[in-house]
Amino acid sequence: MANENTTNTAVDTTSAVSEASSHTHLDFSAIDFNDPESVASVDLSGINCQACLEYYAAHAGEGESSTEGNLLSGIEFNPGNFVANLGYMGTGMLGIFIVIALIMGVTTALNKAFSGKNSDEQ
Amino acid sequence: MKCFILDFKKGKIFHMDFLSSFADLFSNFANLDVRQVIMWVIGGVLIFLAIKKEMEPTLLLPMGFGAILVNLPGSSAAVESVISVVDGVISHSEAGPLRTLYEAGIANELFPLILFIGIGAMIDFGPILSNPKLMIFGAAAQFGIFFTFCLASIFFDLPDAASIGIIGAADGPTAIVVAQQLNSKFVGPIMVAAYSYMALVPIIQPPVIKALTTKKERMIRMPYKPANVSKATRILFPIVITVIAGLFAPSSVSLVGFLMFGNLIRECGVLDSLSETAQKVLANLITIFLGITIASQMHYEQFLALPTLLILALGLFAFIFDTAGGVIFAKILNLFLKEKINPMVGAAGISAFPMAGRIVHKLGIKEDPQNFLLMQSMGVNVSGQIASVIAGGLILNFAQYF
Numbered sequence: 148m149a150n151e152n153t154t155n156t157a158v159d160t161t162s163a164v165s166e167a168s169s170h171t172h173l174d175f176s177a178i179d180f181n182d183p184e185s186v187a188s189v190d191l192s193g194i195n196c197q198a199c200l201e202y203y204a205a206h207a208g209e210g211e212s213s214t215e216g217n218l219l220s221g222i223e224f225n226p227g228n229f230v231a232n233l234g235y236m237g238t239g240m241l242g243i244f245i246v247i248a249l250i251m252g253v254t255t256a257l258n259k260a261f262s263g264k265n266s267d268e269q
Numbered sequence: 270m271k272c273f274i275l276d277f278k279k280g281k282i283f284h285m286d287f288l289s290s291f292a293d294l295f296s297n298f299a300n301l302d303v304r305q306v307i308m309w310v311i312g313g314v315l316i317f318l319a320i321k322k323e324m325e326p327t328l329l330l331p332m333g334f335g336a337i338l339v340n341l342p343g344s345s346a347a348v349e350s351v352i353s354v355v356d357g358v359i360s361h362s363e364a365g366p367l368r369t370l371y372e373a374g375i376a377n378e379l380f381p382l383i384l385f386i387g388i389g390a391m392i393d394f395g396p397i398l399s400n401p402k403l404m405i406f407g408a409a410a411q412f413g414i415f416f417t418f419c420l421a422s423i424f425f426d427l428p429d430a431a432s433i434g435i436i437g438a439a440d441g442p443t444a445i446v447v448a449q450q451l452n453s454k455f456v457g458p459i460m461v462a463a464y465s466y467m468a469l470v471p472i473i474q475p476p477v478i479k480a481l482t483t484k485k486e487r488m489i490r491m492p493y494k495p496a497n498v499s500k501a502t503r504i505l506f507p508i509v510i511t512v513i514a515g516l517f518a519p520s521s522v523s524l525v526g527f528l529m530f531g532n533l534i535r536e537c538g539v540l541d542s543l544s545e546t547a548q549k550v551l552a553n554l555i556t557i558f559l560g561i562t563i564a565s566q567m568h569y570e571q572f573l574a575l576p577t578l579l580i581l582a583l584g585l586f587a588f589i590f591d592t593a594g595g596v597i598f599a600k601i602l603n604l605f606l607k608e609k610i611n612p613m614v615g616a617a618g619i620s621a622f623p624m625a626g627r628i629v630h631k632l633g634i635k636e637d638p639q640n641f642l643l644m645q646s647m648g649v650n651v652s653g654q655i656a657s658v659i660a661g662g663l664i665l666n667f668a669q670y671f
Binding site: 222228242248 | 399405414423427502509510517518655659660
């Protein structure tokens with residue numbers, strides 16, 4: 148949906164840019180929002196049209212984030228990554244055991260410190 | 270075909286093109302895509318599960334209805350706000366109501382965090398306070414998060430893989446916050462997977478538990494030995510947890526903090542009306558908005574795509590490996606313990622609260638009608654809630670190395 152709007156605007160804004168105005172507009176006709184390189188190469192210096200800047204900011208990430216049109220976009224296949232990231236798994240599990248062990252210790256200490264004081268439960 | 274209408278009162282004759290007007294009524298049918306119909310069916314299945322099977326109706330019903338709502342041709346419910354420049358005229362179309370709700374409550378993580386206040390107010394930490402040893406299973410049952418993260422990294426970049434792994438937290442709010450903070454491109458599918466699988470825990474967990482345990486193991490009894498818990502302990506516990514979690518995993522502070530704040534309201538004893546409001550009105554209100562707003566991410570163009578289907582599959586793996594992690598950890602502990610633990614209790618460490626605890630209790634009773642595991646499994650379940658939030662914080666800490 149958004150891509151359709153983008154395409155339309157890229158064509159239609161040509162006339163807007165050519166119009167004399169106190170604002171310096173962005174030439175959307177030169178930008179392909181589906182191409183991250185095209186988006187990254189845009190020079191925003193000197194552009195003082197707020198609407199143009201807002202439009203650009205709102206659509207700049209579309210090429211990267213859009214999953215429309217390409218079923219495989221966003222997916223790659225690197226089996227080696229599984230082994231490469233096992234370190235995160237080890238660190239994560241170790242971290243969570245350490246934090247939970249600490250909480251267990253503190254809870255036990257709290258129970259001992261306050262045992263018999265205002266006990267309210269079964 | 271033109272049709273002339275006589276207006277006798279005004280003495281005028283109007284004509285209108287009935288055929289074209291009548292045809293206009295059906296013009297939207299031409300915009301119908303078969304994938305939208307598939308989404309209606311998916312929405313219908315969610316509604317069926319919610320009503321007929323009573324599976325997490327508070328989540329599945331709004332999601333099911335929302336899925337139909339956003340997949341009607343030309344639906345304005347979830348459209349984004351668009352600034353367009355046409356022929357020199359700048360126009361600004363307003364966002365649809367579901368998109369507005371998304372921006373207001375999910376994109377900035379407000380809804381999940383507020384919901385955590387309600388969840389915190391609902392949770393009774395009594396079972397783990399009286400038996401802190403049970404907490405360790407909550408840690409073990411987070412295995413699925415990290416394993417799925419590694420698995421997902423085969424297909425996705427690391428921030429997305431980490432966001433997908435956190436589906437295994439079995440905790441919707443945590444999944445939303447982590448995916449948002451990591452700027453995942455797949456926040457929508459991740460939310461849908463997290464909430465759907467939470468609702469489907471009664472279907473996912475039992476076969477995994479049965480596959481990993483023998484009948485003899487499932488019949489192990491665990492006598493419940495309640496210990497007195499002082500009010501001071503109950504009040505200090507949420508504060509201490511927040512401090513510890515904040516020191517070790519600062520990224521989890523907002524999650525843990527809101528959860529524990531809710532619990533502090535419950536336990537302090539002087540804010541009963543606030544506690545009741547947080548548990549009921551606040552939690553219900555946010556759940557209504559959250560459910561239907563999540564559905565706004567179920568647009569067919571995004572949902573019926575390979576990455577989404579892969580994310581749903583990986584989310585299922587996460588739940589399975591969480592369950593397996595808890596059960597296998599309990600079995601390993603049993604090798605060293607004189608007083609054996611029913612390994613099913615380990616499966617309750619998955620955060621889905623209170624479903625996972627109830628499932629373990631039901632499975633225990635099924636094997637042995639006198640085997641009551643409710644308090645133990647609820648204790649583990651509650652610790653899973655804490656552990657999953659901390660796991661989310663750890664994942665966010667990892668993000669600086671991605």
